Amino acid sequence: MTLSTRQTDEIASERGQSNATRRVVAPLLEEILFQAMPVLDHGFVRVVDYMGDDGAVVQAARVSYGRGTKKVREDQGLINYLMRHRHSTPFEMCEIKYHVKLPIFVARQWIRHRTANVNEISARYSILDNEFYLPEPQHLAAQSEENRQGRGDVLDAAQGQRVLDLLRDDSLRAYSRYQEFLNQDDEGNELDAERSGLARELARMSLSLNFYTQWYWKIDLFNLMHFLSLRADAHAQFEIRVYAEAMIETLRRWVPLTYNAFEAYRIGAVTLSGPQLKVVRALLGGELPTQESSGLSKREWAELMTALGR
Amino acid sequence: MTLSTRQTDEIASERGQSNATRRVVAPLLEEILFQAMPVLDHGFVRVVDYMGDDGAVVQAARVSYGRGTKKVREDQGLINYLMRHRHSTPFEMCEIKYHVKLPIFVARQWIRHRTANVNEISARYSILDNEFYLPEPQHLAAQSEENRQGRGDVLDAAQGQRVLDLLRDDSLRAYSRYQEFLNQDDEGNELDAERSGLARELARMSLSLNFYTQWYWKIDLFNLMHFLSLRADAHAQFEIRVYAEAMIETLRRWVPLTYNAFEAYRIGAVTLSGPQLKVVRALLGGELPTQESSGLSKREWAELMTALGR
Amino acid sequence: MTLSTRQTDEIASERGQSNATRRVVAPLLEEILFQAMPVLDHGFVRVVDYMGDDGAVVQAARVSYGRGTKKVREDQGLINYLMRHRHSTPFEMCEIKYHVKLPIFVARQWIRHRTANVNEISARYSILDNEFYLPEPQHLAAQSEENRQGRGDVLDAAQGQRVLDLLRDDSLRAYSRYQEFLNQDDEGNELDAERSGLARELARMSLSLNFYTQWYWKIDLFNLMHFLSLRADAHAQFEIRVYAEAMIETLRRWVPLTYNAFEAYRIGAVTLSGPQLKVVRALLGGELPTQESSGLSKREWAELMTALGR
Amino acid sequence: MTLSTRQTDEIASERGQSNATRRVVAPLLEEILFQAMPVLDHGFVRVVDYMGDDGAVVQAARVSYGRGTKKVREDQGLINYLMRHRHSTPFEMCEIKYHVKLPIFVARQWIRHRTANVNEISARYSILDNEFYLPEPQHLAAQSEENRQGRGDVLDAAQGQRVLDLLRDDSLRAYSRYQEFLNQDDEGNELDAERSGLARELARMSLSLNFYTQWYWKIDLFNLMHFLSLRADAHAQFEIRVYAEAMIETLRRWVPLTYNAFEAYRIGAVTLSGPQLKVVRALLGGELPTQESSGLSKREWAELMTALGR
DSSP states (O other): OOOOHHHHHHHHHHHHOOEEESSOOOHHHHHHTTOOEEETTTEEEEEEEEEOOHHHHHHHHHTTTGGGOOSOOOHHHHHHHHHHTTOOGGGGGOEEEEEEEEEHHHHHHHTTOOSSEEEEOOTTTSOOOSOBOOOOGGGOEEEOSSOTTSEEEEOOHHHHHHHHHHHHHHHHHHHHHHHHHHTBOTTSOBSOTTSOOBOHHHHGGGSBTTBEEEEEEEEEHHHHHHHHHHHSSTTSOHHHHHHHHHHHHHHHHHOHHHHHHHIIIIITOEEEOHHHHHHHHHHHTTOOOOHHHHTOOHHHHHHHHHHTTO | OOOOHHHHHHHHHHHHOOEEESSOOOHHHHHHTTOOEEETTTEEEEEEEEEOOHHHHHHHHHTTTGGGOOSOOOHHHHHHHHHHTTOOGGGGGOEEEEEEEEEHHHHHHHTTOOSSEEEEOOTTTSOOOSOBOOOOGGGOEEEOSSOTTSEEEEOOHHHHHHHHHHHHHHHHHHHHHHHHHHTBOTTSOBSOTTSOOBOHHHHGGGSBTTBEEEEEEEEEHHHHHHHHHHHSSTTSOHHHHHHHHHHHHHHHHHOHHHHHHHIIIIITOEEEOHHHHHHHHHHHTTOOOOHHHHTOOHHHHHHHHHHTTO | OOOOHHHHHHHHHHHHOOEEESSOOOHHHHHHTTOOEEETTTEEEEEEEEEOOHHHHHHHHHTTTGGGOOSOOOHHHHHHHHHHTTOOGGGGGOEEEEEEEEEHHHHHHHTTOOSSEEEEOOTTTSOOOSOBOOOOGGGOEEEOSSOTTSEEEEOOHHHHHHHHHHHHHHHHHHHHHHHHHHTBOTTSOBSOTTSOOBOHHHHGGGSBTTBEEEEEEEEEHHHHHHHHHHHSSTTSOHHHHHHHHHHHHHHHHHOHHHHHHHIIIIITOEEEOHHHHHHHHHHHTTOOOOHHHHTOOHHHHHHHHHHTTO | OOOOHHHHHHHHHHHHOOEEESSOOOHHHHHHTTOOEEETTTEEEEEEEEEOOHHHHHHHHHTTTGGGOOSOOOHHHHHHHHHHTTOOGGGGGOEEEEEEEEEHHHHHHHTTOOSSEEEEOOTTTSOOOSOBOOOOGGGOEEEOSSOTTSEEEEOOHHHHHHHHHHHHHHHHHHHHHHHHHHTBOTTSOBSOTTSOOBOHHHHGGGSBTTBEEEEEEEEEHHHHHHHHHHHSSTTSOHHHHHHHHHHHHHHHHHOHHHHHHHIIIIITOEEEOHHHHHHHHHHHTTOOOOHHHHTOOHHHHHHHHHHHTO
16 A cells, blocks of 8 residues: 555545544554555555444334333443344444445445435546556455356466566556546656546546445444445455444454454354254254254255364 | 432433543533433433444545545535535444433334334333323424324414313322232332232233333434434424424534534525426526416425525 | 224225236235234234235346356245345345334334334324223243343232222323313314314323224335344344234235245244354364353353253 | 446346246336346446336326315326425335446445435455446546536547556556455465555555446435436536436336426426526517526526526
8 A cells, every 4th residue: 555645645634633522432443543554556545434332223122211220231231132132223323434445346335325425536627647456466366166156266476477467457458548548647647738638527437446445334233234234244345344344343442342243253253044953953962963864965065064063 | 200219319420430541532411421311201311332423424524535535625514515505424434322211102203213222111021110201281282284294283272281180180090990900009008908910011001001101212323314314304293302402502512513504504505496496596597487387286386485595 | 913994994994905916916915905813902913005025026036146146046945045144235126115013112113223114103193092901810920030021920819809900090090181172072172162173183192002003014025124133033022023923924925935034044033153153163072061161151051052952 | 338247147147037026017027137238338227126116106106196086187197286386205115226336436426315215336355346437438528617526628649649548557556556456466466475555455555546436326216316416417427427428328217207296397407496487477578688688697697598498
């Protein structure tokens, strides 16, 4: 990740301010507020605002108990309980806002989560920067044989290098064409006084899906955890997973008790279907059910055995 | 509004804290943060958290302009433009959280706005307080003759007093019955050792719709303004309008520039249909269209004449 | 449930129509379309429109495979897979619309699900009917001792009868007062020519929470299943559970394959946390972990033992 | 638009079915159900399912009036009223589902509307077709001088031709590279037995933003009209506007009364701010306010004068 001087200055200025507030504060998150956490070759994610903390979750959960509650549960226990029973509304009382720089094909996956607020740079108004994603060689993998959506073996060094060279050449050419269409160079000067620049909203068509875009993205804590549990999952594409992983670190700093519960009851959790549960009970009863006898599909059986560490 | 000692202490403690933050702060809103603004006889609304300010709206709007923007618009002008053209996403970057105490029949109207997060006291767990809404005599009005959903003339003093007396008696009786069903008095002691208390989730059925409930309610700035424009409107029921009016004051303190634009382009605005606009053009051209010649319905014609101050 | 003659006629007329359409049709659901399924003493739920079927789910899931897919999975297997992996979007392609009559306190729980579209009878415009919920004696239970939100033992016959008598008397009185405030009798005639009727929006305050309301409620298949899994759960209040149970029958008729998957992977499913899974693995390995040694809370341990049938 | 033989057959088969249903039917929409309406050079939009009609809107609006309503308003009048006063919930009772083929850069604008359900072809699983958007020469315009987001003059013939030639060459080259990365030709055969194909989720990065994608897109009538009013607007990019225009035709066939109201009260409507309304009143009173005296910005003044036809 390379930040421009303008961006570095802006971040320094944002981080330099200290204001007095009556609101609750998340001290560990304040430490890294506005800081850009590098992701991929040119991307980043940074927290630019937040509202609420673990206490806000607990307070919202307790409003349901009011006067009638005599014994106050311990906060971690209560948050664990809410997480386990998928009580969503107390977690919705907290909100966080990120500034993210990410390749367009990643943005296209990300935007499917509709429960967030988004303001993205518009290439109808703005000219995108000459920044595009090139994978590290160890992430250039062949199509998986077993899994229709996954990656298989990493390409050998020569093949990988060839892909990278082609991708870099193509991307540079695409950006040149973009500038040619716009009739404008890096400094914003006209390239050719005899021509008109094509409208920005059309010129952008020449860019490929690995070019970077940016957005502000704001979401509540419940929906953030839903997003993270899907996108930090092993089935998610590597290029979005690395963003989710960086954001899990911000979760830990923001709401440490909720983070603990998230790790135990979401990331580490497994849902067993009725038929799968029956197999577990049989196994515990000393029986030896097989995939055939269980009525489970091969895939379900395999998923169960993995979960049970067999 | 009467706050319990416990509530007064809690508010004092919340207001007493001062934390350092790198986040933006809304100074006028900080002044009244956590303070209960009285509404109706026992209700209140108070801001308990917020995120963002006018600057966050402007920043989100400008992300669309990026490098390509040379001349920076003045903030108020930009916010006016966003409001006028109903650009929603920049306003969604700000969030606010209220604690509200309100009669159940008001809560039933309020909850129709689905774009907010809510945590309400549950009468399955908690025992509701003996607090119910009794209107001021000047708000006891007859059914409107013209408007199917509105109020007409205020009841005369004697009739009004009678309604209030009956409503108070009924409400007190309802609460007595509630306690009888629960088999519990104000101090939480058993009323009759020979009986079991009815489950709370059933006992609550005896309460009437004027009893008070409470909730935390969190919403983004765009949807808040939508809520306020509908609920501060003259067609809204008085008992919800007074909440909206108190909340408009919090809007003014939170985001003063957005508040200005809201007043000019939402509250004071009028939408003219194509046919209505044609009438305005005709009038400006010196013609004298009539309701009949215009093709407008009587109601549309009347709405237009009101808007034009005729 | 008693339907008025007007309602019975309306349903007969709706059921009498037969139109030709190019759309997909769910034959089992067509059989009961518009029919009122009785719930509680005066309530009902009926399907009044729908869109899509199991095939629409499968089609949406397969759009992701397009040309690249050679082997077509069997539909039930695909739907099971989607359900197991919580893929939501294919299920969102189907939509259903209900007409529901339900007590106000049930409506207040129901409306918390914000992902549906609702049109409720407004008591600002309309006069509610003299219909209120009285539980069956076997559903009149005491507050649970163990579970803060549940019911415990059923009241003995004498106590139960007393509660019912009081509840009936109070409800009748409340409706009388409502009519007195409105100054209107059952036939809509003025009660007292000397008085004005109180505005409807105010008069309704005298009604208690067991009075019935009605609404149209429209939701997509994914969110419907989420609603049903929460509201058909043993922890849900009996009075909403019976609605969910009636609606599960409509699910079975509408999308039979999705219903099968719903039963196996939602209703019958259990989610094990990371720490709970560790206990299962230990048990399968022949160890004998205890609650203390496991690090689980008592509640979590109990939930796990129940799931394992121990 | 060219449909493959497989698609043409599929559409014929879908259109060939005729089922009996008790549901309401929209006859004019049934006529074109499943038919692909061509948009741009390779795109289309087609209605593949729907639920409800004008009658469902009216019914939902009237549920609020119930027994209390004596005089039944005429349907068109009621729908006009709902549209004028922005009553959203009755329109939410209808739902429609489209199948759309569109360039990726158009899809990126479209997806910002979050109130719809979407299932898009995934290029992680599937291989995209060799279809990309090339504008008609008359739509190749320069960047607008006045409007930061718009298009200005059309490029002269030579410049336009040059842009098209380059865009075609680049797009063809991008698709070649895509196949090279996948190591697969048009028939799905391996190109080079010595190489592995790059994973699909990576290979797609080489495609440019004018390539076509496809999705199912489902939305309720209220949110559809919101989408259409924004995207059929003169400020919307031409390439999305043409989709909106085709969809307005489906609106007319689906809900003719709602369509009439939409044309009069949305498309043809103008919202005047408080200050703008003051100018109109002054003009009607014979005064001659100027931009300076009015307090309006130049832009607001110009917008007002345009609305008034001056």
